[in-house]
Amino acid sequence: MDAPMGDGSSTYLPVSNPWSCISHEDKAALDGQPLPEIQRRSRDMIKRHQDYMIALSTIHNAASPIHALLPPELLINIFAILPIEDLRDARLTLVCRRWRDLLLRTPEFWANLLAVIRHQDIKDDFLATMSQRSYPRRLSLNMGIKLLQAPQFAPHLSRISSLRVDVIGGWYERLHDLLKQRRLPTLESLTVDLFIADGPKLTEMCQQLGRCTDDDLPCLRHLRIPGELFAFLYSITQLKSLVISRLEYLPDFTASGYNASLVSAIRRCTTLQTLRVESLPGDGWEDIEQPQSDSAPVPFPDLRMLEIVLSHDHAPLANVLQHLVQHIVPPHGARIRLVSGRTDSPISIMLPAYPLTEKPQGKIVVYVDVTGAGPLTLTVLVDNRELVEVKVTPPDQETDIPPPEPITASLVRYMRFIMQQYVVFIQDINTLEVHYGLNRSITREDIKLLLGLAPSLKSLTLHGSLPSQYDAIDTGDGPENQLDLLGALCTTSQPDGDIPCPSLRELEFICEGPMPPAKILAARIAAVLSAREAVSATRLDLFTLQGYPRDAAAEASGENDITEELVEVVRPLVDTLKLTGDVSMEEDA
Structure with missing residues (x-):
């Protein structure tokens, strides 16, 4: 059958003969019909076959x-x-009919979608x-106050257990x-991020609001809020953090x-387990009522944790410990963290x-870590x-500019303050x-500062590398050898000739x-031990x-025989010599 064509018309056919692709029944229904009727009947056939294809796709997907x-x-x-990153994850409902049906019956999925809302640009019907x-x-929820006040949320405010809200002025x-x-009776965690630049206006607001x-927040247990708001607008007692x-x-x-007012508001929270104060009053401690007596109950x-954020150097630490801890008294066993953001x-x-003031029972170890690019510990x-x-x-130091002091100087300075x-x-x-x-070039001066913390040290462990700065073996202890790490153990640190850690027994x-x-x-180690002796x-x-790296090429030429060398020069200077790791040997004198 030829395709019915109008006089003088042209058409684009997706196949050379579309009539060969349809059934005899459909051909008979279209044969001899006027053009408008052909279009009407073909549209009905398209709709019927679309439904047929959807049904086949559903059967195909169900068999996966x-x-x-x-x-x-x-x-x-x-x-x-399922971890939700943004609202576009709602497209999972479009994967297939079964997924859509199951997702509509998964309230946790929709609750997780609500948790990623940040702004107002969301359709009301989708929000509902x-x-x-x-x-x-x-x-x-994590959103602005405008979105929180949307009418679509009104019936669901009683289900909010955690809320972070951005507030302006x-x-x-x-x-x-x-x-x-x-309106938030089940709220357990509240974070308020307030942005305001008008101090008098904030003062006026605090004076007007109750x-x-x-009773207003019966379930609230975790609160993060600016101190200005907490001091004047909150009188709660049941917080944990x-x-x-x-x-x-x-x-x-x-x-x-x-x-x-701030200290008084904090004092009401007698059930606190963790407290972080980032808004310390700079002065005015004399205006705060002092504790009644030293024997008052804690x-x-x-x-268990009192965290105080400072903006000064180590000098104000004594002031913090002497004043704030008098009003926020933690029990024995609690810990204090002092943080400076300089x-x-x-x-x-x-x-x-x-x-x-008294040494606790047990073995005391000081662990110093300067390995990475992060903080010294x-x-x-x-x-x-x-x-x-x-x-x-x-x-940060430029690579071509030497540091003004050993990298451990600040670490030791704070430690001495704590020790004293x-x-x-x-x-x-x-x-x-x-x-x-x-990552860092630790020097003999660094080691000397650390050793100065422990004059009675008996056991020392050094993890790291030793600069290869010597052209020849020097069994003496000249100035060039005193510059390396091991030199800190044998060079004099006092005019009277004392050496660091004279009681050292294990190295x-x-x-x-x-x-x-x-x-x-090997010769360097022997020189250190001989100088101490x-x-x-x-x-x-x-x-x-432990772990001296072997060099196969040097070992073949006899330049890396550290086992024989150490046994020969070091063993007479120690009671027990252990070579472990790559060298794998133990020798007793």
């Missing part, structure tokens, strides 16, 4: 392994824990659909109204009695809540339990581990990088060299 082998309950569980489909799950009053009207109480943040964009705050019996040398210090452990931790990030005023027994430590790597050197040739290293230092009970 993910549908045929996985039960619906398992797919629902997968959808419930997500809210309805998420029922009855608890909601965790006077918009905070709207959030405060929601809290005071008890305080939120436990509290973060007092700072208003970065507020140039001045004129409310009188802020310091006393006001925070559950407090750009030139940020620090983080973790220490016990109370000064330790010094940790004090008692029987493998961390007691004190100091982290200092040194300022807080943990006086650390100077009696007997075990020190120093980890240094290829371990663990190779972790490029080293000098084997014979030079010459000034009547304690003889080493044990010397250990």
